[in-house]
Amino acid sequence: MYYFDNLEFSNEENLDIYLIFKYWNKHYDVKLNMNDSKAIENVLANKKDIAKELGRIDIGFFAFYYLNVDFIPSDNNDLRSLDKVHLEIFEELNRMFVKDEVDKEEFILPRGLGKSTVINKLLAAWCHCYRYSRYTVVIGKREDDAIGFIDATKEFLKLKKVTSTFGILVNRAEDRIVNKQELELTNNSKIYAVGSGTSIRGTTYACDDGVFRPMIILVDDFINENDILTDDAKEKIIKKYNDEILETGDKAVYRKGKKTKAATKFLVIGTPLAADDFINAIKKDAEFKVFHRSVVNFNPDKYFLENEYWQRFKKILMNTKDDNRVKNAENFYYDNIEKMFFNTIWNDKYRPWELASTYFTKRLSFMKELMCDCEKVGEIWIKYMAKMDIKEILDRKFDKTILSIDQASTNTRKSDSTAFTVLSNSNGFYFVRKGLLEKFDSKTEFDKYINRTIQILKEYKEITHIVLEKNVYKAVDATRIEEEIAKDKELRFRNIKVITIYNTKNKDARIMTITDKINSGQIIFNEEDKEYNDQVKEFRGQHFTLHDDAIDSLEMAVNNIDEIKVYKKSTMIFLKRNLL
Template sequence: MIYYYDDLEFEQERQFDLYVLRKYLAKYYGLDKALALIRTNAKNIDGLAKALGKKDIGFFCLYFLRELFVPSSENTSRALSKVHYDVFEELNKMFITEKDSRHKEEFILPRGTGKSTIVNTSVACYSHCYGISTYTVVVAKTEDLQHQFIAEVRKCLEFKKVRECFGNLINTKKRVVNKEELELDNDTKVQSFTWNGQIRGTKYNSKRPNIIICDDILKMDDILNDNAKEKCVTKYYTEILPAGDKARVLNGVKQGIDTKFIVIGTPLASDDFINTIREDSSFEVFHRSVCEFDVDDYFTKNKYWQKYREILFNNKNKDRLKDAENYYYKYIDKMKFPTLWEGKYIPFELANDYFTKRLAFMQELMCDCQNVGDIWITYQDKISPKELNEIRFEKTVLTIDQGASKTSRSDFTAFTVLGKSNGFYYVREGKLKKFDSKTEFDLYITEIVNLLKAWKDITHVFLEKNVYKGIDATRLEERIREDRELRSRRIKVETPYSTQNKEQRISTITDKINSGQIKFNELNEEYNKQVFSYRGEKFTPHDDGIDSLEMAVNNIDQIQTRTILHIGSFNDLYR
């Protein structure tokens, strides 16, 4: 057998043993002491390696799990990349150097990096070989992945070096060994559950898990709507986290470790479970993308990649894929770019994914936590209040998209004062606020009244019916009748109904935004930012602003009103 490591070839196993042992001993003790240790322990190299393995998870994997982590003439493994060694260092902090202070970490990594193997398998094998964990639980997305994890850990624990140094840990005659559980002969246990399973209260030998890993548990069903997203988050915080425990302290001495929580995955939506954990300050976050640069900017501005795209999309050419590849290799010096794992990710293959399936590329390979959806808005034309104040508006309307509560994750109530002049639409005022629908209904109505008084040429108010079911329209009409100033303006309050879904409706105004036909008040920064960040219904945490804007644009042309010269509103609002 030949081992391939550090661009070297090792034809004898002992050569590889000594090379990797010297490399990692030198990491901790310097080269001279490393060589001295090897000489002193020449008759017990595996014993020295066992002691070093407890100190470094990366070394443990390379030495004891080499069949999995080191390329050889008898396996299909690739050489590890820098990102994998970075992951090992994170795990070292969690289980060795900072074990008493680092208890939670999330790993956000691209598809294809072997994240389940590099984290799950290495942690399970390391912690159970050394007895660091009595009970480890891994939560998988599906039953197949659940079984696959247990099978891989079992295979690794039966590797030759593991058996030679740690004994025969697998005992099918006396221990529970099946597709879901792996009870080892050192009185420890590895178990896997599916996400839909129940881990609350799970124990082994009366002990709660020392390690709980959630491995890529999200499915598309988990991001279909806000309820699905919230259900996922709630399950983790109310069921998974409480399944852990603190280490016991006896006579001031800590026995064992606090439960370690690891989350692995890629984001499917900007406010999904993965991104919620990412924002949790109690978690460390290790986040890498397949390319560490702005891919949108790079691919759209590089003339060689634009030519490549032209070849790729030439449907009249049946050999377009091969021709595009040939073009890449012809100009490789102009087109090659660094990737997270050079031996795995090929630039032209990544480009194919980007150009043909950008959404999946951003989700699965860039692990983009903010821009995973398609780009809808590419340009916003913003003008000053002074410029707006000089325009003669033909029509002005107020539209409101309501939110139901005031929590950090809840929707906003979006107000859009839209004027139209000479074929252009002007967001004269775009505003986002939060009201609790049960306790702050009157505040919400008062906010509308104040806007009507500030913008004296508003003739129509359009309200969504989702939250208040038209009750707010009735109450607003009452307030208008009760107000001497407002009742004289004959303001119409309407609750329009649309048969189109949200994305269909919003798609009717995106060209108007991108072309500059819709212009925005430069002072409304929060509103403008929310509109600009729209990435589609599934991938936008808050789309209230663009919802309100769409309602305004698509209703203002339907009304008939006299032209009114707007004077003074900006002086009142921005003085």
């Protein structure tokens, strides 16, 4: 028995007829009626030719018809029925390959969606059955992934339906290269699968028909946790893709205004691991179309927090005194399913109570791997921010005032702002009198940065100390600021001290020292500084936060203001000698 479209088919031939009628009516104006016995007779008489043509114009049909053992549930397998999202993926592939409307596309999808099978293995089989691609390169993170891909593709191409229509494509006997990484087919086309550490610069495939550059380059799960540990690691992966992989492709050929050869197709498939990792860098590349789906289409933080039933579920799940808490939580869900059920991207795969368990116990993994959302991926550090109107802030006597600056070292995605924090303390509270984020090019606008600093010193006359990171400019900016202060008639008598700090301590550890002060309301923010305040609130840890300039500057200010010493100017009174 086969199960498709909520129908049951007693044998493969009945399923085949249904698929042919369904996809014929999708693509052709002349419709076929399944109740018409003559139409069925004609389809059966020309089944192979009709199916081959439908497979050429619809990758979804090719999957269901030729590869049904891997795409359609039956009594002989344990497959799940595909969901709407999989059909949407097939349509994206049709737009890219059949219609040639897209040259570069990224698929950002949750773990467990079957994306490697539904996209790259299916695509490799389709492209090489129809010789759409003469040379396909697939790049995975590890060589083992590449070997697994080649093995799976070989099995697809050896299926009886495929060989009966397209011939024997995998045959070592014909002096074809067939090994763990290379699959040369009898129709003079080749699939090459490698790990990310292998260079593909200049790779080509030579056969009797000529020499071919890659027509498809597919990158699948290109990164792992090691690739997001540092900014250098992230940039290395992005640079490899931009400088090597993209350059390996070929551009389209036009003759008399008509395209005679398609450009190399680039596909990136994966799940993001950090806000500025490779997957999110490609997402922001205007040349790439992006197909991005999450496991649910609502905000899980808001939904699970506000739903009383899920909060009760959480209480049961987190009861460490109950050895059966997981099963009891599951039972609670099914007892209250009408109040707790929600749709997922693949209802046959992702069950609500299992997703909720992952969310409550491993929120970080849930947000990254299932929501594909690294903007909210880290744990929430800042849960409360006290804010005041600037007039209310100024209505008090301050003990000390400090200016701290987190300099932008580069103009990249991560470090794109210089953050200024004017901080004063009073009666045990810290007041951010001004929080600024300004963009300066570190190479061409150094003077602009220095001048802005001087301007802030003049505006806030109580500032006695400036704190700077030494890491960025090696204290060159500190020297320049001191020189500008000494030259300025207004500033040179204020005895402003410039302190440089070489930060070697882990950033998360440093910022963690001020989070309690923020959450408790001990640090009070100027409500006018919306951009600065929002950036502070969005901090989720250095690996999962795109912009951390504001909170970096704030940490330096808070952790140094108590250490500085301010000497009050004494007033000297001169008396005439005869009064003594």
